[in-house]
Amino acid sequence: MTFDSSVQQPISNTGDAIDSMQQNPIDAPFAIVGVAASAGGLEAFRQLLSHLSTDTGMAFVLIQHLAPDRDSLLSEILTKTTSLPVREVENGMRVEPNQVYVIPPNAKMVLSQGVLQLSPREKVLGRYMPGDAFFASLAADRGHKAIGVVLSGADGDGSLGLKAIKAVGGVTFAQCEDTARFDSMPNTAVATGNVDFVLPPEKIAEELVNLSRNPMLANPQPIVVANVSPETGDALGTIFALLRSTTGVDFSQYKPTTLDRRIQRRMVLYKLDQLEDYAQYLQAHPAEVKALYEEILIHVTSFFRDPETFEVLKAQVFPTITQNKSAEFPIRIWVAGCSTGKEVYSITICLLEFLADQAIQVPIQIFATDISEQAIDKARAGVYQDNQMVEVSTERRRRFFIPLRAVTTRSAR
Numbered sequence: 001m002t003f004d005s006s007v008q009q010p011i012s013n014t015g016d017a018i019d020s021m022q023q024n025p026i027d028a029p030f031a032i033v034g035v036a037a038s039a040g041g042l043e044a045f046r047q048l049l050s051h052l053s054t055d056t057g058m059a060f061v062l063i064q065h066l067a068p069d070r071d072s073l074l075s076e077i078l079t080k081t082t083s084l085p086v087r088e089v090e091n092g093m094r095v096e097p098n099q100v101y102v103i104p105p106n107a108k109m110v111l112s113q114g115v116l117q118l119s120p121r122e123k124v125l126g127r128y129m130p131g132d133a134f135f136a137s138l139a140a141d142r143g144h145k146a147i148g149v150v151l152s153g154a155d156g157d158g159s160l161g162l163k164a165i166k167a168v169g170g171v172t173f174a175q176c177e178d179t180a181r182f183d184s185m186p187n188t189a190v191a192t193g194n195v196d197f198v199l200p201p202e203k204i205a206e207e208l209v210n211l212s213r214n215p216m217l218a219n220p221q222p223i224v225v226a227n228v229s230p231e232t233g234d235a236l237g238t239i240f241a242l243l244r245s246t247t248g249v250d251f252s253q254y255k256p257t258t259l260d261r262r263i264q265r266r267m268v269l270y271k272l273d274q275l276e277d278y279a280q281y282l283q284a285h286p287a288e289v290k291a292l293y294e295e296i297l298i299h300v301t302s303f304f305r306d307p308e309t310f311e312v313l314k315a316q317v318f319p320t321i322t323q324n325k326s327a328e329f330p331i332r333i334w335v336a337g338c339s340t341g342k343e344v345y346s347i348t349i350c351l352l353e354f355l356a357d358q359a360i361q362v363p364i365q366i367f368a369t370d371i372s373e374q375a376i377d378k379a380r381a382g383v384y385q386d387n388q389m390v391e392v393s394t395e396r397r398r399r400f401f402i403p404l405r406a407v408t409t410r411s412a413r
Contacts, residue, residue, distance in 0.1 A: 001348065001366045030097045031058045031145040031217065032111065033208060034138045036131030036161075038065035040152030040181030042077065044201050048151070049082040051205035054098060056212035058147070060084070061101045061109075061116070061138075063130050065153070068106035068121070075102045091118040103130065110137035124390055127155060132387055135161020144169030144261060145217065149204060150195075151175045153185025160387045163194045167300045169261035171211060171268065173197045173204045188385075196269055216268050235279040239263070239292075242282050246289045249371060251296065262296045297372045299339040303391045304346045313347065318354045322362070330363035338368035341379025342388075349400050 037044055041064045049060070066072050075088040078100065086100040087093070089109060093116045095101060101116060103109045108121045108130055121128055131150065135158060138146045148165040150158040152175055162172045172195050174186040179200040189195050197207055211217055240252045251259065263278065266288070272278045282289050304310055321331060331351070335344045348366055355362075370376050383404070389397065 001344065001368070028142040028145040029114075031147055031212070032095060032138060032142050033058050033060045033147040033149060034063065034131075034134050034161075034165075035060060035149040035151060036063045036135070036153070036158040036185075037151035038153035038155060038157065038182070038185060040154075041065075042074070043181060044151035044175060044179075045074075045078060046081045047201035048149070048205050049078060049084065049100065051202040052082065052084065053209050054083050056209055057097045058208065058212055059095045059097050059099055059101065061089075061095070061103075061111070061134065063103045063109065063134050065128060065130065065155075065157070066103070066105040070105065072102070072105050078102065089116050089118065092116070103134075108133055110134060111141045112137065113141065124387055127157075127386070129157045129160075129387055131158035132161040136164045139164040139168045139170060142168075142170070144265065146170035147172070147208070147211070149173040149175075150186050150189040151201065152180040152182050154182040155185055156188035156385060156387060157185060159185075159189040159192050159194070159385070162189055163192060163298075164300060166194045166196075166265075166295075167298050169265045171196050171265070173199065173207070175204070176200055210271070211268070214268055214271070216264055216273065235275040238279040239275075239282060242279075242289050243293055246286065247293045249293070254296070259296065262292065262298075266292055266295065294372065294374055297375070299372070299375050301339045301342050303342045303389060305343065305391070310346065310350050313350055314354050318351060322355070322358065322360060325360060325362055327360065327362050330365045333364075333366045335366070335368040336370075338370045338375070338379055339372075340375050341368065341382060342384070344368040344379065345382065345400075349396060352400075 035045070035048065045062055045064070052060075062074070062078075064074065066074070072088065075086045079086045082100065084098060084100050086102060088102050088104050089107075090104075093101070095111070095114050095116060104118065106121055107118045110117050110119075110133055121130060124132070135146075135148050138148065139161070146165045146168060147170055148158070148162045150162065150173070162174075166172055172189075174189045174195045174197075175183075176198050177183045177187060180186050186198075190198055197204065199207065240250070244250050263275070267273070267275070267278050270278070270281060272281060282292070325331070333347060333351070335347065338344050344366060348364075351364065368379060370379070389401075392401070
């Protein structure tokens, strides 16, 4: 199997998994902050809430790993910490700004159309991941007004959900290692590269207050016009020219809504109100050009995404390409815009399963390309965290993957 980033393909092939979100931007009425923690979370929650003002216009939803068989005192304890109203969530509760909501014990919680929905908690590959579940729903419900925070904890919950939030233009935080009583959870989040700010809880609170006052977060205006030439002398032309000279990619024909979200998100992070200011920042900080490039190409994908498609491959496509196939000629498959490799490995697994039931033995050559070097590097490594493999059955994990227990990840053969 060959992964390559040098092959040129239409740029629109990259990041297709988030196209629907980008084509129909979500206009949520106010921002919601999801805060996930496990061990040591109470102390971190208290530090965060005690430094928040009561008029941010945001809502705060706290997700902690709680003992399933005991009543929670979390809401009562936090009420003594903050002047904000603190409520333990009941199923169907509508989220309102300037309030704090606490997950109840033994529950999985998601957000849908501004309403919190509860169901019995469930394990993901042997572990409970309530933070990931809520963050993913938060991203889908709030779009760029989704904010994710990972605090003290002893597992990797929340890291996958932060990527979904970042992909839709939201902002992400993690508690810094020095202040977290248990640093595994925030450190895992930081290691994904999807965390914007790594700070102590009180500083996270300060940044949240700053975000609440940012007009771009409340009411972003379109800044990208289709078919702008990189040679134009305005700020947007300067940004396109910098991207092209640094990366070799011309984004002037790329999807305007996606560019809007990506550029505006970077401007929010640096507290810049004008596009001209961001163009100047890019000129002064070459590393930001690369960061913007990678963010435009952000990858949100999964194994066996669109399961019906893989059934069609096995039922119709593979039988067609193997019919009367000579063992002298290999089966060749090219996956363009392969992202971090999950789709490629999924196709390979399906093909191997199909061939196992056939009487023919033929060589296989699979080529995968993507415009992003970072994505290609991850695809080549073939190393994925447990919570990235939810869609892979136990049988397939056993047959096609090797568990790397030392780092609690799995590597594709």
